[in-house]
Amino acid sequence: MRLSRYFLPVLKENPAEAQIVSHRYMLRAGMIKQQAAGIYSWLPMGFRVLRRIEEIVHQEQVRAGHIPLLMPTLQPADLWRESGRYGDYGEEMLRIRDRHGRDMLYGPTNEEMITDIFRSHVSSYKDLPLTLYHIQWKFRDEVRPRFGVMRGREFLMKDGYNFDIDKDAALHAYNRHMVSYLRTYERMGLTAIPMRAASGPIGGDNTHEFLVLANTGESEVFYDDRVTALKLGKRDIDYDDRGQVAKVCEEFTELYARTDETHDPVMFETVPEAHRKVGRGIEVGQIFYFGTKYSEPMGATVVNEKGERVPIHGGSHGIGVSRLLGAIIEASHDDRGIIWPEGVTPFPVGIVNLKQGDGAADAACEGLYKALRAKGLEALYDDRDERAGAKFATMDLIGLPWRITVGPRGLANGVVELTSRRTGESEEMSPEAAVARVAAIYEGV
Amino acid sequence: MRLSRYFLPVLKENPAEAQIVSHRYMLRAGMIKQQAAGIYSWLPMGFRVLRRIEEIVHQEQVRAGHIPLLMPTLQPADLWRESGRYGDYGEEMLRIRDRHGRDMLYGPTNEEMITDIFRSHVSSYKDLPLTLYHIQWKFRDEVRPRFGVMRGREFLMKDGYNFDIDKDAALHAYNRHMVSYLRTYERMGLTAIPMRAASGPIGGDNTHEFLVLANTGESEVFYDDRVTALKLGKRDIDYDDRGQVAKVCEEFTELYARTDETHDPVMFETVPEAHRKVGRGIEVGQIFYFGTKYSEPMGATVVNEKGERVPIHGGSHGIGVSRLLGAIIEASHDDRGIIWPEGVTPFPVGIVNLKQGDGAADAACEGLYKALRAKGLEALYDDRDERAGAKFATMDLIGLPWRITVGPRGLANGVVELTSRRTGESEEMSPEAAVARVAAIYEGV
Numbered sequence: 001m002r003l004s005r006y007f008l009p010v011l012k013e014n015p016a017e018a019q020i021v022s023h024r025y026m027l028r029a030g031m032i033k034q035q036a037a038g039i040y041s042w043l044p045m046g047f048r049v050l051r052r053i054e055e056i057v058h059q060e061q062v063r064a065g066h067i068p069l070l071m072p073t074l075q076p077a078d079l080w081r082e083s084g085r086y087g088d089y090g091e092e093m094l095r096i097r098d099r100h101g102r103d104m105l106y107g108p109t110n111e112e113m114i115t116d117i118f119r120s121h122v123s124s125y126k127d128l129p130l131t132l133y134h135i136q137w138k139f140r141d142e143v144r145p146r147f148g149v150m151r152g153r154e155f156l157m158k159d160g161y162n163f164d165i166d167k168d169a170a171l172h173a174y175n176r177h178m179v180s181y182l183r184t185y186e187r188m189g190l191t192a193i194p195m196r197a198a199s200g201p202i203g204g205d206n207t208h209e210f211l212v213l214a215n216t217g218e219s220e221v222f223y224d225d226r227v228t229a230l231k232l233g234k235r236d237i238d239y240d241d242r243g244q245v246a247k248v249c250e251e252f253t254e255l256y257a258r259t260d261e262t263h264d265p266v267m268f269e270t271v272p273e274a275h276r277k278v279g280r281g282i283e284v285g286q287i288f289y290f291g292t293k294y295s296e297p298m299g300a301t302v303v304n305e306k307g308e309r310v311p312i313h314g315g316s317h318g319i320g321v322s323r324l325l326g327a328i329i330e331a332s333h334d335d336r337g338i339i340w341p342e343g344v345t346p347f348p349v350g351i352v353n354l355k356q357g358d359g360a361a362d363a364a365c366e367g368l369y370k371a372l373r374a375k376g377l378e379a380l381y382d383d384r385d386e387r388a389g390a391k392f393a394t395m396d397l398i399g400l401p402w403r404i405t406v407g408p409r410g411l412a413n414g415v416v417e418l419t420s421r422r423t424g425e426s427e428e429m430s431p432e433a434a435v436a437r438v439a440a441i442y443e444g445v
Numbered sequence: 446m447r448l449s450r451y452f453l454p455v456l457k458e459n460p461a462e463a464q465i466v467s468h469r470y471m472l473r474a475g476m477i478k479q480q481a482a483g484i485y486s487w488l489p490m491g492f493r494v495l496r497r498i499e500e501i502v503h504q505e506q507v508r509a510g511h512i513p514l515l516m517p518t519l520q521p522a523d524l525w526r527e528s529g530r531y532g533d534y535g536e537e538m539l540r541i542r543d544r545h546g547r548d549m550l551y552g553p554t555n556e557e558m559i560t561d562i563f564r565s566h567v568s569s570y571k572d573l574p575l576t577l578y579h580i581q582w583k584f585r586d587e588v589r590p591r592f593g594v595m596r597g598r599e600f601l602m603k604d605g606y607n608f609d610i611d612k613d614a615a616l617h618a619y620n621r622h623m624v625s626y627l628r629t630y631e632r633m634g635l636t637a638i639p640m641r642a643a644s645g646p647i648g649g650d651n652t653h654e655f656l657v658l659a660n661t662g663e664s665e666v667f668y669d670d671r672v673t674a675l676k677l678g679k680r681d682i683d684y685d686d687r688g689q690v691a692k693v694c695e696e697f698t699e700l701y702a703r704t705d706e707t708h709d710p711v712m713f714e715t716v717p718e719a720h721r722k723v724g725r726g727i728e729v730g731q732i733f734y735f736g737t738k739y740s741e742p743m744g745a746t747v748v749n750e751k752g753e754r755v756p757i758h759g760g761s762h763g764i765g766v767s768r769l770l771g772a773i774i775e776a777s778h779d780d781r782g783i784i785w786p787e788g789v790t791p792f793p794v795g796i797v798n799l800k801q802g803d804g805a806a807d808a809a810c811e812g813l814y815k816a817l818r819a820k821g822l823e824a825l826y827d828d829r830d831e832r833a834g835a836k837f838a839t840m841d842l843i844g845l846p847w848r849i850t851v852g853p854r855g856l857a858n859g860v861v862e863l864t865s866r867r868t869g870e871s872e873e874m875s876p877e878a879a880v881a882r883v884a885a886i887y888e889g890v
Contacts, residue, residue: 044512
């Protein structure tokens with residue numbers, strides 16, 4: 001993308017309304033624009049990251065054997081009367097009346113609707129196990145929306161629902177979600193720690209939240225800091241293998257890690273003092289096993305092997321897709337701007353032309369741009385007629401992890417400069433070498 | 446995808462509520478489920494097609510130089526009061542009041558909001574031309590929603606908005622949209638004819654609708670039937686070349702083609718009688734040039750080269766993404782089910798195992814499945830323990846364009862059968878040849 005033809009409205013000033021760094025940088029980097037309290041437009045750069053995050057979530061859900069569908073944003077109120085939850089959400093639920101006077105609502109979550117889909121079409125244990133999920137806009141009418149996309153009213157969420165014949169099978173689904181979530185967050189460059197949580201209005205016996213450590217987090221967290229060193233890495237997971245999946249979950253949950261809601265000070269004392277940490281965390285996901293809480297009142301049953309009709313065992317599992325942008329920035333920035341992890345960056349690399357209009361510089365930039373594109377990498381090429389300082393400031397603010405700087409002086413020696421946004425380190429090399437290096441960095445990302 | 450692990454709830458009976466074939470087949474093929482009048486869930490198979498269509502729309506918009514972003518579903522009413530359109534939509538606009546008593550609405554279109562984004566960030570002619578678009582759920586509270594996704598209340602639409610310095614530049618944007626739309630529809634296997642249209646509540650001098658011929662269409666159309674033979678094909682379009690783009694538009698609009706709203710019987714008489722046709726059409730898109738209709742009242746101005754502040758010239762351009770599924774089925778089906786064009790099919794090919802449990806048949810199917818996947822083609826493998834007739838009926842209903850049939854008898858001779866859903870023709874060949882043939886069919890699709 002040539003910046004001269006893009007729409008990247010960066011702001012020079014810090015917006016007064018933004019209290020936390022991710023909100024500030026998202027506004028300044030031209031990623032979002034507020035349209036009403038807690039309701040945002042995703043400007044082109046923000047939309048690119050949102051799509052990238054959405055894509056990673058899709059890929060990891062499909063890898064775990066979960067099946068995507070899409071439920072609508074609006075739901076009939078009657079479904080919620082059936083489950084008995086119509087009152088539970090109180091004023092946070094956005095209630096709507098249509099032109100015929102029918103009660104509707106903007107879905108804050110989808111347990112009722114997915115249960116309705118299930119009971120309409122599934123009736124035999126032979127169709128289980130089944131996990132369906134979607135990524136869709138939700139609405140919660142928060143009293144005080146704030147922190148930008150971290151606590152918006154209209155937000156994008158992945159919510160998945162498993163339907164299983166018994167508790168053991170449902171707990172395997174729970175574990176499968178935990179592992180797929182760990183991989184999802186790792187691909188985004190995040191360390192998200194599963195912590196035992198309280199259940200809230202979704203209900204359920206087992207539930208874990210995933211928290212990203214950040215000073216601006218809404219939850220106080222208590223943990224053994226060895227948990228932050230755990231990595232899934234590239235290990236091969238067979239999501240059908242109950243034993244293997246359970247073992248990974250054990251590995252990631254055996255060290256102490258809890259939010260203030262479930263914190264147990266006595267147990268915490270058993271953590272060696274050198275590893276005992278208290279901090280703050282941002283919730284980026286939560287998984288629940290809730291048994292027959294929805295299947296019983298709503299009649300989601302199947303006929304089992306013995307010919308008996310039994311309610312299914314279910315769970316629901318959510319990832320806050322739009323909120324993740326904020327969480328990633330909170331976890332990865334400096335005082336000049338965002339530092340995108342390679343997995344989610346809007347563009348893999350930026351090209352800065354130090355002297356727009358200089359024949360050699362322009363040609364070298366065009367050459368780099370095309371060579372990168374031929375490798376499947378779309379660079380953001382700053383081809384504006386601006387001074388170098390302004391171009392560097394923009395690149396630092398928007399946070400592309402790699403930058404190639406091209407100027408007449410370097411070109412006279414046959415080199416361009418490749419700079420890491422994270423370390424600030426630069427290296428001179430030929431344009432071809434720079435393309436090869438960037439391509440190698442993104443291989444398998 | 447193995448059908449035994451998928452969620453494909455096909456219906457044996459014709460649903461009573463479905464009056465037109467696309468609605469009937471979408472329900473029977475397990476693509477959608479109605480959740481309220483005009484509000485649907487997209488079950489896994491339907492969601493796959495929806496995503497595929499969305500992807501094609503994105504690709505062709507980006508190819509034309511248009512920039513994607515994403516505006517929210519809910520909008521503040523004040524924006525619409527500013528443009529003076531708050532009343533225009535009447536009861537079709539879904540009005541909502543939030544917990545703080547603020548007036549909101551579920552966006553039926555986005556002229557106001559995109560103009561607000563533009564005026565907040567753009568102030569110089571140097572930032573033009575600019576075309577921004579998004580693909581987002583919209584809501585229109587139709588009195589009588591019907592025909593499935595063809596006339597739903599919650600529907601997915603691509604809407605794009607151009608901002609240009611003067612009328613000529615804006616008309617080029619209009620033409621660019623026409624050409625990119627033609628290519629979009631062709632990739633979906635559709636012949637969509639641009640017809641001069643009336644403008645309705647969007648307003649504007651120039652407007653064309655794109656209509657797909659189908660007996661169930663909502664509009665009566667009058668046309669010279671030579672228009673249906675026009676194809677863009679693979680010709681190379683430079684979307685910056687005003688002359689080339691205008692010429693393509695001329696080619697596709699010079700033959701008579703109008704809806705009942707703009708029909709001119711006298712002019713129609715000049716069409717040679719052999720080519721004069723009256724039929725029905727489904728609207729799948731519309732483009733508008735509306736000049737300064739929104740920029741003036743809403744203050745979307747830029748400073749021009751002479752230093753004067755002038756309102757921009759705009760247009761808006763829509764494609765009915767979710768409705769396209771219905772239109773494609775109306776245009777491409779037979780009495781056994783859907784016939785998906787290759788460009789939008791949920792799976793490129795189906796594999797039918799005639800004798801599940803037979804060692805050789807199972808192994809051959811697995812081999813085909815993996816060999817296709819290695820070519821980037823995800824087959825739908827019917828591995829259920831069902832009789833052949835039921836498997837064929839399901840494949841015909843869901844309409845994958847190609848089917849590979851595998852049975853012990855053929856395998857004894859080293860062959861499987863490749864069948865075209867459209868022609869019904871079958872050919873025997875080795876499994877390797879079948880994979881190569883299918884891969885060749887999808888090359889470049």
